[in-house]
């Protein structure tokens with residue numbers, strides 16, 4: 015992969031749920047070290063786009079390329095599905111997702127949660143994974159919570175555990191879907207700090223967020239989705255500072271209220 019090959023590239027993606035066309039031809043690319051934020055009103059297709067990127071959702075048209083490698087499909091249109099299950103697993107494990115609701119296993123300790131996928135999905139050595147898991151939990155500031163269960167942690171701590179779990183897969187990119195929106199404001203800040211640290215380290219990330227300050231602070235590229243199409247995109251200075259689209263102006267003024 016040359017430096018000019020994006021880690022993740024989406025070309026002309028279309029996705030419908032039955033009669034509802036949610037994505038109507040969307041192009042996105044994230045190069046190594048890019049932090050791309052997806053913003054837009056509720057129902058504009060942000061989560062759908064993110065879920066299509068790591069193949070949690072099927073799409074009906076368009077291409078998805080991981081480090082230049084196109085996903086191979088079988089069938090077309092509504093019958094289109096990824097052809098190669100191994101390719102799906104490989105790509106999905108390289109695009110680790112962090113969800114709004116953390117999605118930790120309640121019956122496993124935090125350490126076990128972080129270790130689970132690298133051991134079971136990637137088949138990595140248990141002891142090596144444990145050492146890494148402890149390092150990542152330390153990195154997100156909850157190294158002392160390894161033996162606790164999720165219910166014993168605050169929301170902010172649980173989300174940081176979910177970020178450690180994503181990092182422990184050592185993915186090429188991290189995909190965040192509203193990582194702070196289930197949190198109280200002060201817990202939100204703990205998670206935002208971790209995301210900022212990851213951005214400063216040069217991690218490749220795509221972040222769906224309603225937090226315009228977070229988008230402006232961490233992203234080098236912001237995409238405003240409107241009704242399944244990219245209405246405006248560019249640097250934070252351009253998109254937030256010099257907004258062109260009246261729809262985006264309206265959206266931004268509604269988020270400032």
Ligand SMILES: Nc1ncnc2c1ncn2[C@@H]1O[C@H](COP(=O)(O)OP(=O)(O)OP(=O)(O)O)[C@@H](O)[C@H]1O
Pocket residue numbers: 031034036054055056057058059060061062063
């Ligand atoms: N599994 C599904 N089945 C049917 N329709 C769905 C499904 N998931 C999402 N949708 C619809 O697709 C549209 C886009 O949803 P999506 O979750 O991508 O929006 P979003 O931009 O993430 O919104 P929010 O900001 O509220 O999270 C919505 O109209 C939603 O109702």
Ligand SMILES: [Mg+2]
Pocket residue numbers: 060061062222
């Ligand atoms: Mg969403």
